[in-house]
Amino acid sequence: MKLAIVGVGQAGGKILDRLLEYDATRNTGFVGHAVAVNSATTDLDGLAHVPERDRLLVGSAIVNGHGTGTDPEVGERCVREELSEIESAVGRATTSHTDAFLVIAGLGGGTGSGGAPIVAERLGEIYAEPVYGLGILPSEDEGGIYSRNAADSLQRFVAATNNVLLFDNGAAKSAGETLSGGYADINQEIATRFGTLFSAGEIDALGDDVAESVVDSSEIINTLGERGLTSIGYASEQLPQAERGGGGGLLSRFLGGDDEPEFASSGDATNRITSLTRRATLGQLTLPCERSSTSRALVIVSGPPDALNRKGIDAARRWLEETTECRAVRAGDYPLADEDRVAVLVVLSGVTDVPRIERLQQQAADSEAEAEAREATSEEKTRDLLEYDEE
Numbered sequence: 473m474k475l476a477i478v479g480v481g482q483a484g485g486k487i488l489d490r491l492l493e494y495d496a497t498r499n500t501g502f503v504g505h506a507v508a509v510n511s512a513t514t515d516l517d518g519l520a521h522v523p524e525r526d527r528l529l530v531g532s533a534i535v536n537g538h539g540t541g542t543d544p545e546v547g548e549r550c551v552r553e554e555l556s557e558i559e560s561a562v563g564r565a566t567t568s569h570t571d572a573f574l575v576i577a578g579l580g581g582g583t584g585s586g587g588a589p590i591v592a593e594r595l596g597e598i599y600a601e602p603v604y605g606l607g608i609l610p611s612e613d614e615g616g617i618y619s620r621n622a623a624d625s626l627q628r629f630v631a632a633t634n635n636v637l638l639f640d641n642g643a644a645k646s647a648g649e650t651l652s653g654g655y656a657d658i659n660q661e662i663a664t665r666f667g668t669l670f671s672a673g674e675i676d677a678l679g680d681d682v683a684e685s686v687v688d689s690s691e692i693i694n695t696l697g698e699r700g701l702t703s704i705g706y707a708s709e710q711l712p713q714a715e716r717g718g719g720g721g722l723l724s725r726f727l728g729g730d731d732e733p734e735f736a737s738s739g740d741a742t743n744r745i746t747s748l749t750r751r752a753t754l755g756q757l758t759l760p761c762e763r764s765s766t767s768r769a770l771v772i773v774s775g776p777p778d779a780l781n782r783k784g785i786d787a788a789r790r791w792l793e794e795t796t797e798c799r800a801v802r803a804g805d806y807p808l809a810d811e812d813r814v815a816v817l818v819v820l821s822g823v824t825d826v827p828r829i830e831r832l833q834q835q836a837a838d839s840e841a842e843a844e845a846r847e848a849t850s851e852e853k854t855r856d857l858l859e860y861d862e863e
């Protein structure tokens with residue numbers, strides 16, 4: 473599906489950059505237009521793939537290009553002041569081919585946390601196409617301020633969008649992802665999952681031989697629905713050399729490989745798809761949640777056409793229906809001729825049982841109460857410290 477994407481703040485911009493890289497290297501064409509919005513000059517300068525003219529510095533009269541220092545109220549003001557410039561930048565390349573808008577932000581900071589809901593709300597007022605959010609939750613060890621910002625921003629982001637797709641940095645960290653290289657591994661994981669989802673619906677790029685089982689943008693839009701939260705599962709597997717298209721590739725033929733492609737039996741392909749669907753659903757989700765609280769789901773199976781089969785996709789859909797106890801499960805494929813992996817992406821949309829969000833709110837409330845108590849004590853102690861009588 474063709475997206476116009478706005479990355480707000482540092483995390484928003486960096487993830488946008490990775491999605492543009494994913495789109496360019498795979499030639500998928502799902503990014504129709506991309507704009508990065510930030511109150512910090514250095515963050516915008518650090519981007520590699522967002523064109524210069526689509527990088528917007530906001531709030532220079534307020535923060536002088538230095539960022540908000542984790543203050544969403546300041547972030548909101550910076551974005552509001554420049555809302556018409558943001559609107560023009562997004563409008564510049566938004567066409568009748570744009571299927572949806574995506575606003576990306578880290579919800580724990582200041583610029584993205586305060587600004588992303590404002591941008592989403594404005595796009596929703598102007599355009600008829602759906603507006604989605606991609607929100608990054610801070611990990612629990614980042615502390616109270618980040619939790620408070622995220623809990624507040626999430627409420628407003630959900631209200632301003634058709635759906636917020638969430639990625640929990642904490643869940644990724646506990647699954648062994650590292651923060652070395654400035655979130656490089658985590659951002660790669662985000663680009664793979666969300667790039668797979670949105671490029672799957674971009675069937676124009678697939679050329680003429682599109683099977684009827686291919687997922688299109690309306691199925692993604694129907695799955696994401698009108699309001700709510702989404703979690704994504706993903707699993708992939710490298711195909712054995714013999715099953716890759718083109719007789720194992722140029723190198724294999726150079727080394728004396730068979731010229732004719734040798735594909736797996738359809739039974740193998742079916743088993744692979746169902747076992748990858750299990751791994752994607754039961755393994756690490758972008759937002760850990762109770763799977764049975766899903767309102768709508770979608771399974772997308774991508775890979776070389778010979779490794780995809782209808783039987784496997786139907787079995788995957790049935791299994792997901794049983795596991796999520798949800799009847800609104802869609803399924804389809806995304807054929808990629810040059811791919812040497814089969815991947816399954818599972819979209820769990822409208823999830824409502826999310827312990828991580830309850831903990832985030834608790835952490836936010838505790839931190840708020842603690843900050844108020846500390847403020848009151850500090851005032852009293854400062855008064856005591858400074859007061860003296862003549863004796």
Ligand SMILES: Nc1nc2c(ncn2[C@@H]2O[C@H](COP(=O)(O)OP(=O)(O)OP(=O)(O)O)[C@@H](O)[C@H]2O)c(=O)[nH]1
Binds near residue numbers: 482540547658
């Ligand atoms: N996944 C991911 N998370 C990030 C990245 N950078 C920052 N974060 C997360 O985003 C939150 C901070 O948001 P930033 O985007 O850095 O802040 P900002 O929106 O630029 O706001 P200010 O700098 O405070 O004005 C933190 O809670 C981190 O968890 C990144 O590259 N990838």
